Amino acid sequence: MKEDAVRQLLRQLFDAAVAAAQPDLCLPAYLPEPPRGRLIVIGAGKASAAMASAAERSYPGRLEGIVVTRYGYAVPCRQIEIVESGHPMPDAAGMVAAQRMLEQVAGLTADDLVLCLISGGGSALLPLPADGLTLKDKQAISNVLLKSGATIAEINCVRRHLSAIKGGRLAAACSPARVLNLIISDVPGDDPINIASGPTVADPTTCRDAMGILQRYRIEMLPPIRRCLESGAGESIKPGSAQLPQIETRLVATPQMALQAAAEMARRNGIEAHILSDAIEGEARDVGSVMAAIAVQVATRSQPFCPPCVLLSSGETSVTVKGDGRGGRNVEFLLSMGIALQGQAGIYALAGDTDGVDGVEEIAGAYLTPDTLTRARALGMQPVASLARNDAHEFFGVLGDSLITGPTRTNVNDFRAVLITG
Numbered sequence: 001m002k003e004d005a006v007r008q009l010l011r012q013l014f015d016a017a018v019a020a021a022q023p024d025l026c027l028p029a030y031l032p033e034p035p036r037g038r039l040i041v042i043g044a045g046k047a048s049a050a051m052a053s054a055a056e057r058s059y060p061g062r063l064e065g066i067v068v069t070r071y072g073y074a075v076p077c078r079q080i081e082i083v084e085s086g087h088p089m090p091d092a093a094g095m096v097a098a099q100r101m102l103e104q105v106a107g108l109t110a111d112d113l114v115l116c117l118i119s120g121g122g123s124a125l126l127p128l129p130a131d132g133l134t135l136k137d138k139q140a141i142s143n144v145l146l147k148s149g150a151t152i153a154e155i156n157c158v159r160r161h162l163s164a165i166k167g168g169r170l171a172a173a174c175s176p177a178r179v180l181n182l183i184i185s186d187v188p189g190d191d192p193i194n195i196a197s198g199p200t201v202a203d204p205t206t207c208r209d210a211m212g213i214l215q216r217y218r219i220e221m222l223p224p225i226r227r228c229l230e231s232g233a234g235e236s237i238k239p240g241s242a243q244l245p246q247i248e249t250r251l252v253a254t255p256q257m258a259l260q261a262a263a264e265m266a267r268r269n270g271i272e273a274h275i276l277s278d279a280i281e282g283e284a285r286d287v288g289s290v291m292a293a294i295a296v297q298v299a300t301r302s303q304p305f306c307p308p309c310v311l312l313s314s315g316e317t318s319v320t321v322k323g324d325g326r327g328g329r330n331v332e333f334l335l336s337m338g339i340a341l342q343g344q345a346g347i348y349a350l351a352g353d354t355d356g357v358d359g360v361e362e363i364a365g366a367y368l369t370p371d372t373l374t375r376a377r378a379l380g381m382q383p384v385a386s387l388a389r390n391d392a393h394e395f396f397g398v399l400g401d402s403l404i405t406g407p408t409r410t411n412v413n414d415f416r417a418v419l420i421t422g
Helices: 003-020 048-058 092-104 135-147 152-160 169-174 207-216 223-230 255-268 284-301 329-341 372-378 383-388 392-399
Strands: 039-044 064-070 080-085 113-119 178-184 247-253 272-280 309-315 347-353 365-368 414-420
Touching: 003 255, 003 347, 003 414, 039 048, 039 092, 048 064, 048 080, 048 113, 064 092, 080 092, 092 169, 113 169, 135 152, 135 223, 152 207, 207 223, 255 272, 255 309, 255 414, 284 309, 284 329, 284 347, 284 414, 329 347, 329 365, 329 372, 329 383, 329 392, 329 414, 365 392, 372 383, 372 392, 383 392
Parallel strands: 039 064, 039 113, 064 080, 113 178, 178 247, 272 309
Antiparallel strands: 309 414, 347 365, 347 414
């Protein structure tokens, strides 16, 4: 295959994965029958505004409510208020939106139904600090956690125990109304407690677990945070709690669904597709070097698959930030993979975040080709040094290999496609 055709195919696979998770496609079938009382819509995440819009167009009855999404991800709605706030760093707009959401569900009755539209990104978008904490405290701990190399499950465990709305607290505020969660998953394992830090599901983890995570990554606890966790004041709502109303949770889109859509697209193009996993975690650079070794085995020994083929995977890797570059976990994965491959012929890759934002950049990810390192060195770049600085966005940007999509208004985690042509 010519390189232009390879890039086009890789982009088609990414686009198919994103399309499979669009709320207009996946949400309407899960909408409830009208309740005897009111239907209140709440939600948070990068896909929440698009989910609200899909609900408005497909729901047969009257609805009202408020959802919060990332800046630039709003979709016009007539009945549901859309609020934008900061991500990945929480801000005051998100805190106000969280307070207003709690007010929206106050005073409901058993005849009412709360439709909660949740997707990835909701943790940062609903930053309501627990008693005794400030938004500044939450921002400080979020900044450190995101650079620590902690997994998303670990990060969200800490967030839940420093929050006045996450970890089941929003569900408790809805009682006695019923709660129906419609969720687009962006986490390995699809556990609802880790999607937007579980504002409307019970949380089995504890303050002690949160403290253990901070200690494991040697993260210094500010005095208010230490008091909140040590005293148990930040304890979340546990399974079986009498505070919780009747809750039903449905996953309307997941990383596995997105991978299956990409695999089908590959097969339509005559390329056999193999889904390796929808839940890969670990340091992005380590995953990159392992994926390179697997790709070389396929290319040179036709094991465990025969080329031509594409290896698909998802999940959420981590980056322990030690440099001062412009990076993200998907481009760090690719740069590490490229360094390990050293120009191996016939191996191409695309990695990108399905929400269109890798790290804090408005860049989804990038492409990797057999001549990536050669072209970079011809421009005076040093790939190993770029990786050490966590500077992979700059690296791929200079090469013209960045993947830029704009807001996708959905989020089913990272997407990786490794194409081995033979």
